[in-house]
Amino acid sequence: MKKEFRQHIEEIVTLNDDDFERIASYFAARRYNKGDFLFRQGDRVYYMYFVVSGLLKLVYNDESGKEHILSFAMEDWWETDYWAYYNRSTASMSLQCLEDSDILCITLSDYQALCADHPKMVSFFLQKATSGHIASQQRILSLLRASAQERYEALLRRYPSLFQRVSKSLIAAYLGVSRETLSRFLPNFGENAKL
């Protein structure tokens, strides 16, 4: 798990062995099973999570029980309910494993201590937060666009492997369309896609 994490950090900043060991000591490693919740709507959010391997969904369930997927978090993603994490508050959404997943977690106070002690990690997290902000702005744009088909095609182009890993119902919940609407795009769906 450590090897992947070091590679991930070293895509942005270089570290010696000693640096890396000290940085890694701020994180706890956990293995979750498919279906496990890292947190549920209404829980206090204690951690920011790094996905070493596996796949998760960040999901909001509305009053009628309908599921809306904010994002799919896969290898090399950082994910949490950021508002709740930084405000030491309760989650507006849930984070649940869609596959068995290896995860690193860090509390807010450890994150702050890590940034204070290792300036390189401030640069690293700035680049990650920027990427997260860009991805969110793109997601807002895609939600505002008129055509669901356009959103579907953009998702297919960006994350082709996702369509082999999650069900059509989840793709529909991410796109904000019904399962029936999604079926109309199916010629592009790929024959091996999960049902």
Add this chain to the structure above:
Amino acid sequence: MKKEFRQHIEEIVTLNDDDFERIASYFAARRYNKGDFLFRQGDRVYYMYFVVSGLLKLVYNDESGKEHILSFAMEDWWETDYWAYYNRSTASMSLQCLEDSDILCITLSDYQALCADHPKMVSFFLQKATSGHIASQQRILSLLRASAQERYEALLRRYPSLFQRVSKSLIAAYLGVSRETLSRFLPNFGENAKL
């Protein structure tokens, strides 16, 4: 303009006079009039912008010409098309002044030089990028929620002054509802709201 900018930075990191003067030298100050575009869909995006005073809209016009507002940028906001800025690419959206506005702008190469030369600014931008990411995650959540009325009430709670500053048509374009749907929420709109 400098006084407000220094206050804004010093909410997060402390600076001496010399620090601040050197930091400020990376930015260009510009005054825009109501209606001016900072960039339009399809333009190269050269700058990230800091709003000293005024109000702008970040807007996407779809193929039918319908306007979708991603965000309203007001005092103390950083705004741009982040994907286009960081990838030195063309804008998927437009940034336009809704009021006369005082703006500071920084190019990507100056932003990178500023971060390399002033580690405090890396911490500053990390906090700003994090806030931007949180705001975007909240906006995605609000777009996925079922009820437009709920979105309207959340906006009213968060930015009460906005309702005095922009037209109902713009509020509708931000909420993703028709002008007629918005009218149904009007008892909560405030009597002095702009028409």
